Each structure stands twice: as structure tokens, then as C-alpha cells.
Amino acid sequence: MDTATLWQRYQDWLYYHEGLGLYLDISRVRFDDAFVDQLQPKFEKAFKDLAALEGGAIANPDEHRMVGHYWLRNPDLAPTPELKQDIVETLEKIHTFTQKVHSGEIHPPDAPKFTDVLSVGIGGSALGPQFVAEALGVIDPPMTIHFMDNTDPAGIDRVLTKLNDRLASTLVIITSKSGGTPETRNGMLEVKHFYEQHGLNFAQHAVAVTGIGSKMEELAKSEGWIDIFPMHDWVGGRTSEMSAVGLLPAALQGIDIDAMLAGAKEMDDVTRQPTVKGNPSAMLALSWYYEGNGKGEKDMVMLPYKDSLLLFSRYLQQLVMESLGKEKDLDGNTVYQGIAVYGNKGSTDQHAYVQQLREGVPNFFVTFIEVLGDREGASIEVEPGATSGDFLSGLLQGTRQALYENDRNSITVTVPNVTPRLVGALIALYERAVSLYASLVNINAYHQPGVEAGKKAAATVLDLQRGVVKALKDAGQPISLTDLATKVGAPEKVETIYMIVRHLTANDRGVTITGDLGQPASLAIAAS
């Protein structure tokens, strides 16, 4: 394509949202008009599906649930007055609570104010809050946030050690829909234990964000936690940033959550338009479909050229891969769907893996996120007529151009600044692209059967561990792995038992191993 034709294509497809000042360019994705026409019937269905979803349809059939995250930023859309009221009241409650915490009206027993927030949660209960904190963190915030997002004991200790001095003035938010997610439950118990060790009353520092009627809600009530915020069953974890899950920690950090909601609503509004051109979420879905042949054949590499957007790729990794990575389509056919997402930030990544993007395996497409505003205030010149921000901009452009010339396609999203409003809009842009793409490929984007399976597999290993400990005590003498497996009644699980034993031994948990460690068959295992 000659440069004039390409410039015409750029203009033809350029999307611009005047209110938000947001641009989307998909001219560097090499689809043609025939391709757009060919997808037209699928898009018609996708637009209908999304309208039905917003209208309260059971869009998550496997779990027999409505999918309501779009109502959160426009409660008038909610299909019943009760749901609307629930959304409005929760938002009001977040504002009131935040105001009381910031003013000191709600304060810990041993300090005049809460100074820090510790957010305990994983996956959908962590990535949104982490992304938003990184993107929008204000200078000198009313409260400093910390995250505990795993069941790694050393990681837990690192977070708690850092908090040590301010434990008495830390507000702990435990976020878990059911209360049954083991990582979060474990984190909560470890934090509680740490508070108790320090002679502090955990309940008087704790807030729950959880499902109505969940085990976590019961616990919070029975222990007398400060407050409880609802997690609705019609909001999935990976789309919960605009629910209490995301809004509560954001508000406590002093981030303008109303602007975030407003930006998301503005994006929702324009992406209801039932045509591909002029609907930026549909334009993204079209591009993803083209690039991956509707089967995820190419990875989506996210390159925001702005440090504060570093976690956007990790946030989208969850949103896209957990939503789209499915074995079955809605008709029960085996499809192995999904799109792999990775990336960090530009131009930093240009000095890391962009070498491979430019020259190596062509198994990806790139999404550049351009931020027009460089910084607050003026810049020095680092070369005659050029600032650090000009370099950042030039590096983005140079890379986009060089990739295209080398037959590597890209999408470019341009925003004026990284503000709460624009972050809300970006989240909505991608949430809706995922909704539409899921319809194009006919899958349920709102469940995650594989995550449940992971928990079950782990529970099985832990049951086996209990059996192993008991069997070793009963044996009263060193035995081989094979004998141990037989005693536990799981001769086919000798490898799992070997790994359990190795882990227990390394942590002085009453199990010892003798023999040649490189030769599992030679080992003798005993209770110590």
C-alpha cells in the first residue's frame, strides 16, 4: 500500500471520541472491506447479544446468572428498581464511608486516623485495584495502599513486615465473593494472626467486600468487623473494578471514582452503536478477529508508552484470557478459544523483547497506548528542540512504523492523559470489546470453570498430604515412597506424595527423608 492510500485508510478508519479526547486507529491491521462485510452477520448478532445482556438476559448460562457490570456506571440501565437502588446505595455508602475514614470519624482503636489500606484479594479482587492504584495514584494520598494477592508465606511476611509500624492505623479490606477462595482466606487468617500477635483487635481494622449471604459476610458479622460492602453475583471478578471491589480502595486513596464511572459510562454509551465503524469496541473486536483468524492464532502484545499504565497489560491479560480462554463454545463444541495477552510498557520493552517483535516469530499483533500529555508542567530540552516526551513519542511512532513495514500489524489507542475518567473509559472500551468478541466466536465470556478445577485439584493434594502425615506416624519407621503411597491407599499417586514429602521436609513439618535425593526410589521417609 503506498503512503497516500495508507493515509487515506488511516483517516477512513480513525475513531475519535470528542468528549473523552480518545482516538483509536486500526489502519495498521490489514483487513479489507470484504472481511468487514463477511463479519457483518456475526456483528449483528454480537450487538444484539450485548443489548440483551445489558437488558438483564442470562448472559452467563452455565452459572445461570445475569451479567451486570455495565449497570454499575449507569444504574438507570439496571433491569429492576431493586437492582438500581442497590447500585446507587452501594456507591453512596462508599462515599460516606470514605469521607468518615478520611475525617477520622471512623478510626482504629489506637490511632486517630487510618493511614494505610491493606487490600487482601486475588485475581479479579486484586488486579483492577492494583492497576488503578498504579495508574492514578496521587501524590501525598490520604491513605497509602498495599496489596496481598497470594498465599505465599514469604510474600505475606514481606507485606506485613513493611506495614509493621503502621499496623495500628491500617484498614484491612478483605475481598472475596464467597469467602471460599483459599488464597484470600489464608491471607485474612495470616493478617488476623499478625494483628493478634501485636495485641491489636483485627475486627476493628477489618472491612469485608463480599457476596450477600457468603461465609465471609457471616464471619465479618459474627466478629464485628467495621463494615461490609456487597459483591453482587451479577458482577464477575474480572469486571468488578467499577463495583465496591475497585471503587472502595480507589476512593480511600483519594482517586476520583465518580470520574472513573463517568468515563466508563461515556464509553459504554458510544459502544452501543450497532455498526463496526464508529464503535471503538467493535473495531477492536474486528481487529482481534482478523489477527487471530477468530481462533486466537496471534498473541496480543500491549505496549502502553506511559509508566503509570504498566499494569494495564496484566489487567487485560486477566480480562481477555479468563473471559475468552474457553474449551467449549455455547453450543458445546470443542473450540479451545482464547487470545494470549502480554506486555509491560514502552519504550522500556523496546530494550527487551521488542527485538523479537521486530525480527522474530510473527505470532502476535501489538496494541500501542499513546498518552498525548507528557507531564504536569513544562519540560527541559534534552536535545535542541526535543524533550524526553518527544523521545517517548518518537520511539512509539518509529516502532509502530518499523513493525508495519515488517508485516507486523498494530492497533493504536490514544488518550490525552491518564486521568480517572480516561482509565474508566479504557476499562469500558476493553470490557465491551471482550463482550463483542465473545459473541463473534460464540463463547460464554462470563464464567471460569478452569479456576474452580484448580481449587479442587489443590484440595485433593492437601487431602493426600493429611493422609501422608498420618500414614508416616502410623508406620513408626522409615518407609519407601512406594510403600507410603500404598499405605495412603493411593499407589498411583506416588509422584504427588514425593512432592508433598519434599515440601514438608523443607519446612520442618515433622517429616524426614534419608537416601540419595536425586534418586526418589532410594528414599526412606519417616515421621520425626
Add this chain to the structure above:
Amino acid sequence: MDTATLWQRYQDWLYYHEGLGLYLDISRVRFDDAFVDQLQPKFEKAFKDLAALEGGAIANPDEHRMVGHYWLRNPDLAPTPELKQDIVETLEKIHTFTQKVHSGEIHPPDAPKFTDVLSVGIGGSALGPQFVAEALGVIDPPMTIHFMDNTDPAGIDRVLTKLNDRLASTLVIITSKSGGTPETRNGMLEVKHFYEQHGLNFAQHAVAVTGIGSKMEELAKSEGWIDIFPMHDWVGGRTSEMSAVGLLPAALQGIDIDAMLAGAKEMDDVTRQPTVKGNPSAMLALSWYYEGNGKGEKDMVMLPYKDSLLLFSRYLQQLVMESLGKEKDLDGNTVYQGIAVYGNKGSTDQHAYVQQLREGVPNFFVTFIEVLGDREGASIEVEPGATSGDFLSGLLQGTRQALYENDRNSITVTVPNVTPRLVGALIALYERAVSLYASLVNINAYHQPGVEAGKKAAATVLDLQRGVVKALKDAGQPISLTDLATKVGAPEKVETIYMIVRHLTANDRGVTITGDLGQPASLAIAAS
């Protein structure tokens, strides 16, 4: 494969390093003996290539350079006495310097001691130090480290604002081989400007890590910086963690760099064994080759189940993709090589994208990193007989098992703890796997032509920007983009000019746009 056969395969292939306590399991990669035999000739060449490289061969032919990072941890290997002396002296210099900084013998003009380190560098000059800081960061370190790894003005401001109070006691390390990497040069100029604004003498806070005879060395000498540490031309950025690039910041943070070097040396020693079985780096290279068909057809997903190893995947993303992502092989054939790498940490990622790994597009293989030791000290029980660490271990095992049952292969690396010695060993394990794999697929793993091309493309954009600003001033009235492009003498670059103008306008840089922003053809551009 029935469980007994699989357990036998596990034991047959299990690698164990007694000194390090490190295990490697590749039993869940489905190669057979015929495949190993088939690769034997390639491996024989690879072992010879690596021996030649370590002996001082020009292993980076395009840049006509030796590749010496393995000498850094065993100076006796260096091919000349001068090189050996250089390595030994640099290490001594790092120790002496660190001791003097910690004791206060070397101190800033306005404070008794340096309290913080600001590391300015990008790519190979940042990722190693960042990974090591995150993995090995000690509690209450002698100095706290901060990183500036981009030319993003807002990102630079965020780092500097955070440092504000402690600027007078911050030691700034500028790491750049040539001094010509624009991001690092810009970072340096911005930091210097900030110091001057605060009435502080930048030179008396600055240290350079740079090539002998580089522009940066000249600058540091002429301005009288505190000290200069060498970056040798036979050490590439992505393999420079064991050179001054990685060792200086690590030592300043109180990390045991001798242990890191010793661990790497131990791993180097065993991975010289010229057989696949028993050589863990060769076992990795074999697995990568099998999984990607020697063409990078599958992505490498890194899942360390330990918070402190979060950045290992980003570190490896650079090491693997920048080394292997090449267009041409050593014979000049077009091959588009590489292996895409991504990942964060387990079990956190199980609540994000592991859904797709379990059920979706089977375009990857996983590497689990298992850490046997849970934490310092004892754990509470979070369920009868189970600790947080047992859950972490169970979740790893459950996921590994479930993936395998669903035909998704995996590698498992097990280490006893995350210590300097083990981190050194892990880095060496992967560096050598990359060296061997590069030989298997016949590419130069030690250059990065695409990175240079990126810089050039950006420079072209900046030249154009200067032309645009001049042309607008000369025009003296608003003109269209097309006219502007003609005046600049680059009618084919109207799109680039549009983007330049958009960026300048957003930053009050003396350029204004009028017209419909969604219709570039309607715009009139003027100097303001």
C-alpha cells in the same frame, strides 16, 4: 502413559544438583528417546559452540565480539591474563566502593551517608537489577533502591517526587554502555536538572557504569562524578547481571554478590557436561526445541510460585526473546526465530489467565518454579494440618497435573529457597540454556539489530519534528497537514507529521490545531 510409567519417566529424567539443592523435571514434556537421538548431532555442535565461546571465540560475529559473561563468575576462564585481571579488579572495586559508601567514608556533600540509590538505565541495564532487588531485597537494607527505566516524563517525575526528601543523600547510578541510549541519557539529564533545581551538585551524587572510552565516561570524568565502573564490550546488556551493571546496585543494597557469583559458577560448571541428560541447561534447551518444534511455535509461560520471583518472567522475557528473536540464522537464511515469554506468579495467575491455559488455545508450555522453603520461621495452620505454604504447594501441583492431563506440557524447576546463591544459579541455568538453544537453531544470540533500528526510526521522527516546528514558524499562518508535509519536504510522511503535531499541541509546545479533530484533512496547523 499410565502413572507407573510416568513416575518411572519422572525418575529417569530427574536432574538434581546436590550442592545447590536444585531439581529440574522435564518429564511433562512429551518427547521420546527417538527425539533425543535425533537432536544429538545438533547438541554435539551446541556443546562445542559453547566451549568455544567460553574459550574466547568471536561468538557474536555480526559485532565481531567475544561473549564473556561466563568468565565473570570464574575469572580463571578468561582467555587472557588482562581480561582476568580486569574482572577481578572490578569486583574488588565494587566491594571497596560499597564498603566506603556504607561506612560513610564516601558520602554526599550535604549528608553524612548515602541512604538511597537511584538506578537510571533501561533494558539490560535495568531488568537484572530490578529482578534481583525484588527477589533478594533484604529487610532494613543499608540503602533503598529506586529505578528510572524509561523516557516517560510523568514516570520520571513520579520517581523524583518520591525521592524528594532524600535527594541530598541519594547516590545516582547511570548505567549505559555507550552513553548513547536516549532513554538513559534523558533520564540522566532530567535527574541532573532536578538536582540543580534543588541547589544540589549532581556530579557529587553520580556514578557511571559505562564502556571504557564511551561518551558517558568522558562526561563523568569531565564533570567529576564520584566514580566510574566499567562495562565491557564482551558482556551484553541482557547478560550483565554478574558484571558491575548488576553487582554494584545489588552490593549497595546489602545483597551478597559473592554468593550470587558462586551460585552462577556452580551452575556453569555442571552445564559444561556435553550430554543432554545430566545437564540442566541442555535439558531446558531440549524441551524448548521439542515444544516449539525448533521454531518457537509455542509460548513459554513462566509461573514462579513465590512472590519475590515475580520479575523473573520479565527478566527471562528479555533474555530469551532478545537473544533468540532473530530474522536471519548464522548462514543468512531468513528464519524468524524466537520464543515468546510471559508470566507473573502463581498461584495469583491461576485467578487470572490460567483459565485459558487450562482450557483455551494450546499455544504454550509452562515452566513452574517451585520454592520448597515457605518462609523464615513457623507457620500457623489455616486449616487442620495445612499452612498457607501447603496451599501454595498444592496449587502448583494441582495445576501442573491438570494441565498435563489436558495435553498441556510443563517443566518444573525446584529450588530450596530464594537466596543470592540460588538466584545466581537460576540466571546461569537460563543463560546457558539460551546459548545452547541458539546453537541448536543456528542463530547469533548475542546481538540485537532490531533495537538499533528502533533508535534510528525514532531519530528520524525527531528530525521531522524539528522540520515541522520550523516550517510552521516560516509559514506564518495556519496550513493543512498536506501543505505542512510538502513544506517539510516529506509529503509521504503526512501521517507521522499529524502525530507529531498532535503531541506538540497537547504539551503547549507552540503549535495549535483548529478544525474537526476526528477529520485530520480538515485541520489547520499553526505556530502559536
